[in-house]
Amino acid sequence: MKKTFLFLTSALLLLTSCLSLQPQAEATPLPPATATQPVNLSTFKAGLNPQYHAVIDELSNASLYQIDFVINDNLYQITGKQSVDYTNNEKVTLNEIHFRLFPNILGGKMTVNNIKVNHESIEPKYSLNDSLLVIPLEKPLQPNEKINISMEFEIIVPRSVDLNYGVQAYYSDVLALAHAYPMIAVYDDEGWNAEIPPQSGDVAYADMSFFIVTVDAPKDLVLVASGIETNVEETGNRQRVRYEAGPVRDFYLVGSPNYQEFIREVDGVTLRFYTPGYMQAGAEESLDYAAQSIKVFNEKYGAYPYTELDFVSTPTLALGIEYPGMIAITDWIMEPQMGYLEVTVVHEVAHQWFYNLVGNDQLDEPWLDESLAQFATMEYFTERYGEEGMMAFRRELKGRWAYVGNEEIPIGLPVRDYSGVEYSGIVYGRGALFFMELESFMGAENFSAFMKSYVANNAWGISTTEILRLEAELSCGCDLGELFEVWVYR
Numbered sequence: 001m002k003k004t005f006l007f008l009t010s011a012l013l014l015l016t017s018c019l020s021l022q023p024q025a026e027a028t029p030l031p032p033a034t035a036t037q038p039v040n041l042s043t044f045k046a047g048l049n050p051q052y053h054a055v056i057d058e059l060s061n062a063s064l065y066q067i068d069f070v071i072n073d074n075l076y077q078i079t080g081k082q083s084v085d086y087t088n089n090e091k092v093t094l095n096e097i098h099f100r101l102f103p104n105i106l107g108g109k110m111t112v113n114n115i116k117v118n119h120e121s122i123e124p125k126y127s128l129n130d131s132l133l134v135i136p137l138e139k140p141l142q143p144n145e146k147i148n149i150s151m152e153f154e155i156i157v158p159r160s161v162d163l164n165y166g167v168q169a170y171y172s173d174v175l176a177l178a179h180a181y182p183m184i185a186v187y188d189d190e191g192w193n194a195e196i197p198p199q200s201g202d203v204a205y206a207d208m209s210f211f212i213v214t215v216d217a218p219k220d221l222v223l224v225a226s227g228i229e230t231n232v233e234e235t236g237n238r239q240r241v242r243y244e245a246g247p248v249r250d251f252y253l254v255g256s257p258n259y260q261e262f263i264r265e266v267d268g269v270t271l272r273f274y275t276p277g278y279m280q281a282g283a284e285e286s287l288d289y290a291a292q293s294i295k296v297f298n299e300k301y302g303a304y305p306y307t308e309l310d311f312v313s314t315p316t317l318a319l320g321i322e323y324p325g326m327i328a329i330t331d332w333i334m335e336p337q338m339g340y341l342e343v344t345v346v347h348e349v350a351h352q353w354f355y356n357l358v359g360n361d362q363l364d365e366p367w368l369d370e371s372l373a374q375f376a377t378m379e380y381f382t383e384r385y386g387e388e389g390m391m392a393f394r395r396e397l398k399g400r401w402a403y404v405g406n407e408e409i410p411i412g413l414p415v416r417d418y419s420g421v422e423y424s425g426i427v428y429g430r431g432a433l434f435f436m437e438l439e440s441f442m443g444a445e446n447f448s449a450f451m452k453s454y455v456a457n458n459a460w461g462i463s464t465t466e467i468l469r470l471e472a473e474l475s476c477g478c479d480l481g482e483l484f485e486v487w488v489y490r
């Protein structure tokens with residue numbers, strides 16, 4: 001049967017909806033959060049592909065978050081308690097620790113109280129529209145020194161999807177909680193790295209961490225989260241579910257009373273899609289695409305890191321959004337005839353390698369995950385449908401670049417330096433075409449070796465443009481300065 005290729009023409013397909021939600025005013029008394037327990041990190045092996053078990057020891061100084069969420073019956077008020085074991089993995093002494101409070105710039109509100117460093121109360125400072133919580137340390141933290149930082153928090157979740165694609169929202173019977181805990185910022189060559197994210201791109205930039213999370217929620221809410229579920233208790237109309245996730249860059253949690261589960265297995269990975277039953281066709285088709293793309297990417301880039309990959313349908317304004325071990329797909333493309341499902345699912349699956357496994361500053365160097373996810377999608381189309389699939393996806397990439405008149409705008413700029421249409425045309429279009437150019441310049445064999453070594457050498461860490469260029473130059477034994485000058489920097 002002839003395959004008809006239909007692709008999206010813009011990443012910024014914004015929708016408005018006439019749905020309105022009636023908040024349920026009644027509040028339930030919140031049960032106490034569970035106490036923080038000492039943790040043996042080897043417990044996280046259960047959710048990891050056995051090939052990666054050694055990373056648990058390598059990342060034994062990564063942050064360990066223990067979070068207890070309580071979701072109110074009205075589904076938009078949340079309280080929480082968080083304890084983080086944080087080690088100074090930098091080469092410098094730290095006088096402050098910076099946490100992001102993303103709800104304060106995603107349309108909701110997050111308040112934090114009772115902050116303690118090693119059980120001593122401390123007064124924080126706030127900036128970036130209260131999205132940055134600065135914790136001053138009475139005693140500076142030396143390299144390799146460990147501290148515990150605990151706090152309590154409350155979140156009012158927005159009941160709209162107006163900001164940042166609606167990544168954090170209670171809307172259309174779906175509670176989507178992206179970045180819904182105080183998240184430690186990355187300390188890099190800029191120092192503590194934090195900014196207010198532009199509307200076009202991704203919000204968070206984070207190091208690999210471990211998470212032990214309990215979620216206390218109404219029993220009828222079907223909960224889906226990063227990592228693996230390790231315990232469920234039910235009392236009356238409430239449930240308490242425990243998750244373990246890590247190493248991951250973020251913890252994503254979604255709930256809906258309408259979700260049904262659809263399952264698939266591929267190469268030792270359990271794939272689950274959560275969506276209302278009437279979207280079953282879209283879920284099954286997505287699971288096919290996910291399974292096929294995992295096979296292709298396992299082969300080309302190295303093994304998928306976890307034992308599970310969960311999909312949820314949400315009312316997000318993006319077509320799809322990646323999280324560690326989880327992917328959100330927007331409701332309206334779940335109808336397979338819309339033609340957006342395959343390219344969206346495959347692009348988001350590719351982010352499990354480029355964004356999660358190999359991290360990058362998604363605000364300053366978005367091309368490192370977005371252009372690579374687009375290029376990986378093209379590799380999938382080539383593997384799956386041959387020359388015709390490759391040509392069709394290349395036309396899509398060229399079409400995106402043509403939106404900005406094929407202007408030679410560099411692909412390596414921060415999100416904030418592009419207009420919305422440039423971000424789509426350059427980072428999602430021209431950026432992927434750059435990797436085709438790089439492949440023909442280096443030769444197919446060198447290029448394939450480069451992609452494998454780039455992932456293997458930077459897995460669990462954070463890459464930069466210079467690291468990617470060096471890996472490529474090592475693989476081809478050639479100077480890529482001029483090529484990078486023409487496409488990436490200039």
Ligand SMILES: [Zn+2]
Pocket residue numbers: 347351369370373
């Ligand atoms: Zn993407």
